[in-house]
Amino acid sequence: MSYTLKLRIWRGDRDGGEIQDFPVEVSDGEVVLDAIHRVQATQAGDLAVRWNCKAGKCGSCSAEVNGRPRLMCMCRLSDFEQDETITVTPMRTFPVIRDLVTDVSFNYEKAKQLPAASLGPRDADGKRRMAQVDVERGQEFRKCIECFLCQDVCHVVRDHEDNKEAFAGPRFFLRYAELDMHPLDTHDRRELAQGAAGLGMCNITKCCTEVCPEGIRITDNAIIPMKERVVDKKFDPLVWLGSKIGLRTKDDEGRVEV
Amino acid sequence: MASTDQGVTSPTRARITERTLRQDRWWLQPLTTFVVFSAFVVYATVRAFMGRDYYASPYLSPFYSPCLGDCVEGASDFGQPFAWWPLSAALIILIFPLGFRMTCYYYRKAYYRAFWLSPPACGVAEPHQSYSGESKLPLVLQNVHRYFWYAAVLVGLVLTFDVVLAFRPMPAEYAVGDGETSGIHMGLGTLLMILNVAFIWLYTLSCHSCRHIVGGRLRHFSQHPVRYRLWTWVSRLNTSHGKWAWYSLFSVAIVDLYIFLLATGTIQDVRFF
Numbered sequence: 001m002s003y004t005l006k007l008r009i010w011r012g013d014r015d016g017g018e019i020q021d022f023p024v025e026v027s028d029g030e031v032v033l034d035a036i037h038r039v040q041a042t043q044a045g046d047l048a049v050r051w052n053c054k055a056g057k058c059g060s061c062s063a064e065v066n067g068r069p070r071l072m073c074m075c076r077l078s079d080f081e082q083d084e085t086i087t088v089t090p091m092r093t094f095p096v097i098r099d100l101v102t103d104v105s106f107n108y109e110k111a112k113q114l115p116a117a118s119l120g121p122r123d124a125d126g127k128r129r130m131a132q133v134d135v136e137r138g139q140e141f142r143k144c145i146e147c148f149l150c151q152d153v154c155h156v157v158r159d160h161e162d163n164k165e166a167f168a169g170p171r172f173f174l175r176y177a178e179l180d181m182h183p184l185d186t187h188d189r190r191e192l193a194q195g196a197a198g199l200g201m202c203n204i205t206k207c208c209t210e211v212c213p214e215g216i217r218i219t220d221n222a223i224i225p226m227k228e229r230v231v232d233k234k235f236d237p238l239v240w241l242g243s244k245i246g247l248r249t250k251d252d253e254g255r256v257e258v
Numbered sequence: 259m260a261s262t263d264q265g266v267t268s269p270t271r272a273r274i275t276e277r278t279l280r281q282d283r284w285w286l287q288p289l290t291t292f293v294v295f296s297a298f299v300v301y302a303t304v305r306a307f308m309g310r311d312y313y314a315s316p317y318l319s320p321f322y323s324p325c326l327g328d329c330v331e332g333a334s335d336f337g338q339p340f341a342w343w344p345l346s347a348a349l350i351i352l353i354f355p356l357g358f359r360m361t362c363y364y365y366r367k368a369y370y371r372a373f374w375l376s377p378p379a380c381g382v383a384e385p386h387q388s389y390s391g392e393s394k395l396p397l398v399l400q401n402v403h404r405y406f407w408y409a410a411v412l413v414g415l416v417l418t419f420d421v422v423l424a425f426r427p428m429p430a431e432y433a434v435g436d437g438e439t440s441g442i443h444m445g446l447g448t449l450l451m452i453l454n455v456a457f458i459w460l461y462t463l464s465c466h467s468c469r470h471i472v473g474g475r476l477r478h479f480s481q482h483p484v485r486y487r488l489w490t491w492v493s494r495l496n497t498s499h500g501k502w503a504w505y506s507l508f509s510v511a512i513v514d515l516y517i518f519l520l521a522t523g524t525i526q527d528v529r530f531f
């Protein structure tokens with residue numbers, strides 16, 4: 001069954017813009033991206049929108065639907081009432097380029113600042129080994145599709161442009177945590193996470209977790225564990241003492257600070 | 259209240275004046291949290307400063323346990339090292355549960371949102387001009403949470419002991435029927451205290467610092483099978499940590515209220531046996 005959707009889209013560029021009405025014919029079972037495409041095909045041929053897979057796997061179609069960061073291709077129209085107005089805007093944390101397309105290079109800059117894994121020497125037979133439980137631990141983090149919705153919703157940068165310099169954001173805290181838990185990595189990134197990446201600025205209010213389309217429990221499984229690891233290194237005198245007098249496990253051995 | 263040109267309305271962003279375009283009732287959750295937490299704080303403050311009606315043998319209110327000050331007879335199971343303390347005995351020990359909850363990762367989330375509006379809800383601009391999160395004093399002190407956790411384990415043990423004591427026979431004036439007061443006893447108070455201590459333990463053991471301490475801090479699960487197993491258990495509890503935080507908050511208040519009503523003679527204990 002088809003009906004006319006009351007769709008509103010933000011149109012404009014760096015110099016200004018506004019939310020405009022685009023009533024459009026849609027049918028049950030369609031997603032917001034389908035409606036946007038129909039507007040593009042029938043009413044506004046020059047509407048700028050980024051997309052690729054239409055399957056929630058490429059992370060290109062990130063935008064905000066009724067003020068909430070969503071993948072447009074995974075946002076079903078059936079989740080809304082048929083007479084409800086749906087407002088689509090670009091992500092409001094990144095500089096806008098045109099219409100629904102934003103410049104997400106902030107995230108690539110942050111990625112560059114994160115030291116890659118540095119693996120230790122190989123075993124005698126030339127292989128590297130990791131036990132299954134240790135492999136499994138990081139799998140959740142590897143589901144990330146880099147849609148940057150978590151970066152978009154995070155109030156640390158969303159509401160404070162001046163924090164962008166000092167804050168890497170939840171997507172990269174995932175990466176810090178994954179590497180810090182990695183048994184073969186030889187870097188110790190705890191100081192870096194707290195210092196250059198601004199982990200301490202996160203106040204664990206969990207919006208990143210709320211919006212992640214992959215359902216990664218960013219705050220509980222990456223950010224908080226990483227904060228606790230930083231405490232081990234920087235704020236817990238007992239852990240420090242324990243490691244000096246050899247009471248700690250040798251679990252951390254062989255890591256060098258970066 | 260919209261944040262200024264520092265945030266979503268700063269020059270490079272898509273020009274939209276609303277601080278949020280959310281249409282759902284995003285304010286409901288922070289408002290509820292605000293009301294309930296405020297009510298609890300008021301109630302707990304009043305009760306903590308009262309300094310009386312916290313013991314109705316054999317029940318001792320969790321706000322006053324362990325009772326280390328100049329407590330009423332029968333309430334101090336661990337002596338009275340602070341007998342000289344002029345104020346309410348609750349104030350001696352309340353710093354521990356209070357500090358534990360104030361630095362709890364879940365409560366932090368809840369009160370940063372509801373009380374500090376930072377942010378009030380996801381995608382809703384916060385009213386503050388500048389923000390440094392937990393990177394500076396005083397909020398960097400949240401990092402002491404694990405020490406409060408150690409203390410909370412001790413408090414949990416004391417409260418568990420209180421539950422055992424709550425099975426003691428009641429004094430003669432509470433006796434039912436033919437005045438029988440010997441043997442063990444169980445009343446509604448005992449039941450409430452059991453529930454309370456269960457929620458307190460679920461809350462304490464599902465703590466993020468606990469999760470880290472038992473095994474989360476490791477990099478090689480494979481080399482520490484026992485700690486790995488513990489970690490998986492705590493992780494399972496941890497997914498509901500927020501729920502246990504709420505349940506235990508209510509249960510503490512309800513147990514205290516029940517004992518208050520008993521101690522003031524407003525109600526009689528419902529006795530099962």
Ligand code: SF4
Nearest residue numbers: 154202204205206208
């Ligand atoms: S939990 Fe931290 S990183 Fe995630 S959105 Fe909130 S402040 Fe940002």
Ligand code: SF4
Nearest residue numbers: 144145147148150212
């Ligand atoms: S963590 Fe989730 S929300 Fe963030 S970029 Fe990855 S998939 Fe997107």
Ligand code: FES
Nearest residue numbers: 053054059061073
């Ligand atoms: S188009 Fe690929 S995630 Fe939406």
Ligand code: FES
Nearest residue numbers: 362363364465466
């Ligand atoms: S008690 Fe909530 S995280 Fe420790």
